[in-house]
Amino acid sequence: MSSTALANSIAVSGLILAGGEGRRMSGRDKGLMTLGNRPLVEYAIDCLTPLVDDLAISCNRNRALYADYHLPCLVDNEADPGRHFAGPMAGLATGLKYAKHDWLLVMPCDTPLMTTRIMAQLITEIAADTAELASPVQAVIFSYQGLQPLHGLYHKSMLPIFEQCLAENKNALQRLLRSLDSIKVLAAQATEFNFNNANDAEELSRMEKLLAQQRTQNL
Numbered sequence: 001m002s003s004t005a006l007a008n009s010i011a012v013s014g015l016i017l018a019g020g021e022g023r024r025m026s027g028r029d030k031g032l033m034t035l036g037n038r039p040l041v042e043y044a045i046d047c048l049t050p051l052v053d054d055l056a057i058s059c060n061r062n063r064a065l066y067a068d069y070h071l072p073c074l075v076d077n078e079a080d081p082g083r084h085f086a087g088p089m090a091g092l093a094t095g096l097k098y099a100k101h102d103w104l105l106v107m108p109c110d111t112p113l114m115t116t117r118i119m120a121q122l123i124t125e126i127a128a129d130t131a132e133l134a135s136p137v138q139a140v141i142f143s144y145q146g147l148q149p150l151h152g153l154y155h156k157s158m159l160p161i162f163e164q165c166l167a168e169n170k171n172a173l174q175r176l177l178r179s180l181d182s183i184k185v186l187a188a189q190a191t192e193f194n195f196n197n198a199n200d201a202e203e204l205s206r207m208e209k210l211l212a213q214q215r216t217q218n219l
Contacts, residue, residue: 014052
């Protein structure tokens with residue numbers, strides 16, 4: 001059985017993180033920036049859709065534009081607008097709160113070269129052995145040239161932990177995950193560019209070339 005088929009053997013919710021401030025992009029909304037004439041968020045939608053039963057977008061602005069994709073658009077701390085942009089932990093907490101299933105597959109909007117095959121590796125870790133579902137593992141995150149917590153699979157049992165940290169203004173996600181024994185780190189089987197972030201115009205230009213190369217390889 002392929003990794004994608006095995007991943008599809010359990011029900012998983014999905015979340016695209018597009019709620020950042022875009023500081024390194026002069027405040028532009030990354031998810032709506034284009035690569036190959038397509039908004040970056042569309043690459044994330046295409047990547048996660050084959051793996052999840054329901055999918056939402058975490059976005060703190062431009063909700064009307066994201067709503068065109070006919071997916072739930074979630075806002076961090078909706079009851080407290082002053083606490084929007086509290087970081088990815090806030091987006092994860094909101095996603096877990098509204099997820100249909102116990103497991104939430106997450107990726108950011110700014111890694112358009114990420115593939116379904118690679119993201120499926122996270123689900124395979126819990127789908128391969130049904131006994132794993134009863135284990136204390138609360139999240140599986142990638143390691144590729146360092147921890148990649150925004151490419152991860154999170155269990156709903158993480159929600160109260162995130163909420164407590166956010167209430168105490170302790171929103172450093174990597175620091176929290178490193179402190180928990182229940183987090184499984186998975187070495188990603190990936191090429192050298194799938195985790196590249198679209199952080200600036202120069203990187204976007206480089207991605208245009210890599211995207212063309214990726215499409216040629218898939219022909």
